[in-house]
Amino acid sequence: MILSKKAGESFTVMNELVLPNDTNTLNNLMGGRLLHWMDIAAAISAQKHSNHIVVTVSVDNVSFKQAVKLGDVITISAKVTRAFSTSMEVRLEVWAENIPSGVKAKSNEAYYTFVALDASGKVVKVPEVIPETEEEHHLFASALRRRQLRLILAGKMKPKDATELKALFSDDD
Numbered sequence: 001m002i003l004s005k006k007a008g009e010s011f012t013v014m015n016e017l018v019l020p021n022d023t024n025t026l027n028n029l030m031g032g033r034l035l036h037w038m039d040i041a042a043a044i045s046a047q048k049h050s051n052h053i054v055v056t057v058s059v060d061n062v063s064f065k066q067a068v069k070l071g072d073v074i075t076i077s078a079k080v081t082r083a084f085s086t087s088m089e090v091r092l093e094v095w096a097e098n099i100p101s102g103v104k105a106k107s108n109e110a111y112y113t114f115v116a117l118d119a120s121g122k123v124v125k126v127p128e129v130i131p132e133t134e135e136e137h138h139l140f141a142s143a144l145r146r147r148q149l150r151l152i153l154a155g156k157m158k159p160k161d162a163t164e165l166k167a168l169f170s171d172d173d
Contacts, residue, residue, distance in 0.1 A: 004128040004129070004130050005049055005127045005128075005129065005130065006129075006130050006132055009048065010048045010079060010129075011077070011078070011079045012041050012044045012045040012076075012077070012079070013078075014041040014044070014076045015073060015074065015075050015076075016037055016073070016074050016076070017071075017072075018068055018070055018071060018072045018073070019070070022070075026067075027069060027070040028067040028068060028069060028070075029068035029070075029072070029074070031064065034068065034074070034094065035059070035062065037074070037076060038076055038078075038092050038094065038110060039112065041076040041078040041092060042092055042112040042114065043114065045078040045079055045080055046088045046112075046114040046116070048080075049080040049088055049126065050083075050088065050114075050116035050126040050127065051116075052117060052118065052124055053117050054116050055114060055117060056113070057113045057114060057115055058112070058113040058150055058154070059110060059111075059112050059113075060110070060112075060153075062108060062109075062110040063109055064108055065105075065106060065107055065108060066096065066106070067107070068107050069096070071098070071099075072096045072097060072099075073099055074094055074095065074096050074097075075094070075095045076093070076094050077092065077093050077095075078090050078091070080129055081111075081129065081136070081139040081140060081143050082129050082139070082140050082143035082144070083127060083128050084126075084147065085125055085126075086115050086116065086123045086124065086125055086126060087113055088114050088116070088126055089111055089112075089143045089147065090112045090113070091109070091111055091139060092110045092111070092112065093106060093108070093109050094106070094107050094109065111146060113147075113150065145164045145165055148162040148164050148165050149162070149165060152165075
């Protein structure tokens with residue numbers, strides 16, 4: 001049984017060409033279409049990490065920094081940042097590139113959470129993430145705070161029990 005995996009082992013990159021059917025009347029990529037593609041990329045990353053089918057349990061803080069235009073190529077990178085007992089946090093970054101001009105810009109980022117399921121649809125334990133780089137260590141550590149915030153917002157944790165979040169606001173130095 002695999003008990004842990006290196007963070008880079010669950011990295012996924014997906015490319016999509018923005019076509020007319022993907023855009024609104026301003027020729028910008030529709031947000032819902034992008035969220036769909038992001039969900040697919042994140043699910044692939046979570047499946048690679050867990051070796052199981054996964055389902056999305058939360059999507060948080062999707063920030064839209066810049067419009068993606070008709071004809072742009074988007075690159076979605078997804079990586080499991082931390083695994084808890086049965087859930088995994090996946091960080092996504094979306095870059096839009098206008099191929100003729102060569103202009104490339106970050107358009108979106110988000111965190112998705114997944115749980116892994118066995119063949120009968122029951123939640124299963126997932127391997128731990130072993131961070132290696134400085135960035136992976138930072139994302140791994142901050143994942144616990146993001147998780148506590150998600151649980152508070154979902155009504156599954158009381159704010160007084162969120163020790164990692166409380167530490168951010170502590171006056172103790």
